[in-house]
Every structure is written in C-alpha cells, then in structure tokens.
Amino acid sequence: MNIEIKKMQSDEEIKGKAYVHWKSWQDAYKGIVNQDFLNSLTLEKCEERAFKWPENTFVAKDNGKIVGFSCYGKYRSEELSNTGEIFAIYILEDYYGTGVGQALMQAGLGELDYPQVAVWVLKDNIRAIKFYEKCGFRFDGREEELTLGTPIVEVRMIKDKE
Template identity: 60%
Template sequence: MTDFTRITACGECCDGCPKKADGRCPGCIEADGRVPEWAGSGQCRIHACARAHHVQFCGLCEAFPCENLPSLISWNANIISHLSALRDEYLKEQEKTAVDIIVKKMETDEEIKGKAFVHWQSWHEAYPGLVSQDYLDRFTLEKSEKMAFSWTDNLLVAIDKGRVIGFVGYGCRRELPEEGEIFAIYILSEYYGKGVGLRLMEAGLEKLKDYPKVNLWVLKGNNRAIRFYEKCGFCPDGNEMYNDNVKASEIRMTLVRS
C-alpha cells in the first residue's frame, strides 16, 4: 500500500527516470519539494504546480490530466495511468479511514475541557525534542484547562461520538488585522490520517474567507505539520522568529487566495 503521508507532488512518478533506473538518484521528489543538485532548478516544478492548485499530488487536481503533464513529467510515458491508479487508491484509502465527525463552534464547558485535553496531549506527543522540555513539564493539563477557559472565542472543535478530538483557532492576524491567521490546529494522534485535520483547516479557512491572505506559525523542524500545511496550500514566506517561551524557532507560512 502506498504511504500517502510521504507523497507531496507527482506521487513518486520518477519510475521512468533514467537517473533513478541506473542508481544515480534515489528519486526526483523529496518531502519538501527540493530536487537534487544535478537538476539545477532547486525546486520541483510538479511540486510547485500541485501546491498552486492546493492538492497533495498531481492526480487529485480538478484539471487532471492537463496539457502540462507531458512537459512536467516527460520521463514517465505512462504518467496519466500511473496517477489515475494512484488517485483511485488514495480515494479508497480515504473512504476506509474516514470518521463521521462534527465540526462546530466550541460552546459547552465539556467541549472546553475536551479542547484543553487535546491541546495538552498534542504538545506532549508532538513536541518533545522540538521545544524546551522544561516548558513541556510545566505545561500541565490544569494549565491547559485554565488557558482554554480564558480564550473561548473563534474556536471550532471536531467531535467524534461526543468526544472532542481536535480543534482549530482562527482570527485576524495579530500584527496586521487585514490578514487572517490560523492560531492553532491540533488533533489527537489516534486520528492522524483520517481527514480530521483537513476538515478543521477547511472550516477555519471558511471562517476567514474574506481575507485574501492567511498566515500561521509552525515550529521549525515540525516536518509532519509543515507537510500538512503545504497540502492545504500554505508556503513558507521567509519569516522566522525565536519563541523564547518554548526556546524554539518558528517559521511563518502563508496562503494567498487568488
């Protein structure tokens, strides 16, 4: 079965590339869209095209198969059938793993407590080694609940069978009110790969639909999150800051709507 968490552009369609065939290259596409030195371009054109169309890989684009494919993926003569099969596999996998969740405004005390638990557990699952261990040790469930009850506006929660399994916080950008911002998005790890994060992101972006540009900050080195944001159409915009509270650097990513 294909590992769709590792596919970010043309679905590893370097099968027909002679440089891979004779062992000179492990593959044209890397997780962040960079290509090997010999290619000269520095950035994969297929990766850039997929990002521009806000899709994970080429076969999922509404325009597929488009007239650009032969020039973009010239080394694979069977590219259309390859991507069609990959798309069918992806859609079947999504159907199998999908969960019947509700995304709604956070309202009740139980939902606030559920949001606090998701926030607390997500930090302790995803951030060891990325942020100060001292900060993690001090970030208790009690502290998370106190934070959750102090900030209840502009929050949507994902609920499965009455249980909060994720949340997204949104609003106008703090230093530039004419731009939107996704402040936080977290889901329980047991729901990874089941479309919950995408549902939350889509709901958050819908709330920010009047903003032509939306930003978010992500910890440097949090590659899983960065790949997810790229799949949602966000790209690093070159801005970086050091968060002294958690003793870690963050990079800003931006989604520009056409």
C-alpha cells in the same frame, strides 16, 4: 469514526479542547520542544487558557469526544494588515491522517474573510509543515525566535485564498 466539526460552545467542549491541546503538545513536540517546558505545560494550564479565550474555535468530535480543534482570527499584528490567521490546529495522534485536520482547517479558513491567511509553525515540526503545505501554505521567509524552555525558531507560512 463519526466526525462532526462544530463551533465550540459548551464548558464540556472547552475542557475537551484543553485536553487535546495538552495531549497534542506532549505527543507532537516531544524531541522538538524542551522536555522541561513540556513537563511544565499542565492540563490545568491548558484548561485555564481555553476558558480565557473560547471564541473563534472549531472542535472536531468523534461520537461526542473532542479529538481536535482549530482557532482562527485576524492576524496578530499590523505587519500584515489584511490577513487572517489560523492560530492553532491540533488533533489527537490517533486521528493523524484521517482528514480531521483538513476538516478543521477548512472550517477555520471558511470563517476568515481575508485575501490571505497566515500560520506560524515550529521550524523543526516537519509533520505540521507538510500538513500546512498540503493545505496550500508556503513559507514567506519570516522567522521568530521563541523561548520554550530553550530558544526555538518558528516560521510563518502564507496561503492566498482562492
């Protein structure tokens, strides 16, 4: 394994990010998110989204192949005005536990000049919650209901930056 973390730049990297997004949803959310919704999430839809919002993204490459990504920026609403956010962090299942997720998290956090950072995670995504806790995030009590084929709850976690 020869992992490189870098800012996403090329169309090839954007397509790689889209694949990781699509594949990660199929693997990580099976049994958590409605299967009809997962079936409707196509690689083409992920690619369209990746090209629409290419900024503020790091990719993890293993010998040139995109195996993960993280997206970051200012928190999505004024509710937490001086807060950054990790909008997404996904890695291919084969790279779980290898440190790739930690490296992508650190890259994103390094770009956020805020006293605290938030992430939103599906309440039933225990693997992701454990990962975020390992990164220093804690629940702050905020929940929202989403509809991903059927209603599902996402929870917010906050990390104070050192």
